[in-house]
Amino acid sequence: GDSVTQMEGPVTLSEEAFLTINCTYTATGYPSLFWYVQYPGEGLQLLLKATKADDKGSNKGFEATYRKETTSFHLEKGSVQVSDSAVYFCALSDYSGAGSYQLTFGKGTKLSVIP
Amino acid sequence: DTGVSQDPRHKITKRGQNVTFRCDPISEHNRLYWYRQTLGQGPEFLTYFQNEAQLEKSRLLSDRFSAERPKGSFSTLEIQRTEQGDSAMYLCASRPRGDTGELFFGEGSRLTVL
Numbered sequence: 001g002d003s004v005t006q007m008e009g010p011v012t013l014s015e016e017a018f019l020t021i022n023c024t025y026t027a028t029g030y031p032s033l034f035w036y037v038q039y040p041g042e043g044l045q046l047l048l049k050a051t052k053a054d055d056k057g058s059n060k061g062f063e064a065t066y067r068k069e070t071t072s073f074h075l076e077k078g079s080v081q082v083s084d085s086a087v088y089f090c091a092l093s094d095y096s097g098a099g100s101y102q103l104t105f106g107k108g109t110k111l112s113v114i115p
Numbered sequence: 116d117t118g119v120s121q122d123p124r125h126k127i128t129k130r131g132q133n134v135t136f137r138c139d140p141i142s143e144h145n146r147l148y149w150y151r152q153t154l155g156q157g158p159e160f161l162t163y164f165q166n167e168a169q170l171e172k173s174r175l176l177s178d179r180f181s182a183e184r185p186k187g188s189f190s191t192l193e194i195q196r197t198e199q200g201d202s203a204m205y206l207c208a209s210r211p212r213g214d215t216g217e218l219f220f221g222e223g224s225r226l227t228v229l
Binding site: 004032034036042043044045046049053089091093096100101102103104105106108109 | 119140148150155157158159160163165170171198199200206208210216217218220222223
């Protein structure tokens with residue numbers, strides 16, 4: 001079945017540092033890829049997405065590129081802020097065979113940014 | 116607020132009791148999903164509705180769990196004879212007709228079984 005593997009945390013960075021969170025996937029179909037973010041005390045929010053190979057998703061200074069050849073979708077940000085402290089989830093959406101495009105999530109990576 | 120809403124936000128119960136969670140999806144979304152999230156893990160799929168029809172159920176959804184969406188609008192997730200292993204965050208999400216991408220999540224209902 002489909003699966004997502006992402007870099008284990010927690011990750012602690014100083015403000016303005018460069019961030020990379022690695023994500024690789026296994027899928028039987030041709031999935032769409034997502035990064036979701038969960039801020040403390042809040043629900044999951046979509047951060048960015050990419051629907052086909054070589055697409056780059058971007059939002060709030062974060063970027064990720066859909067790499068089919070390496071089955072990867074690594075999240076990057078050039079300069080993190082304290083407000084970026086959250087848990088980040090990589091996910092894929094693929095047809096389940098029962099009429100549903102389910103999201104399959106990685107385990108999440110907790111990011112703490114210190115001033 | 117026109118997002119996905121869940122109620123209650125937090126439920127503490129004793130082992131063996133029944134609990135029910137409610138989800139109100141975004142009004143124009145005909146697809147509704149339940150996920151479960153335990154500490155340190157990503158959300159795991161439980162079940163999926165298209166309108167009022169429950170089209171898919173995960174192996175995680177034991178016979179103590181039942182979900183309904185009677186009129187194709189709100190949904191309920193009931194857990195009977197709760198066990199300590201049921202302690203988790205139960206997430207509801209919805210998606211519009213014809214869309215295969217983003218799911219819109221509620222803030223979740225946290226269950227603690229003592």
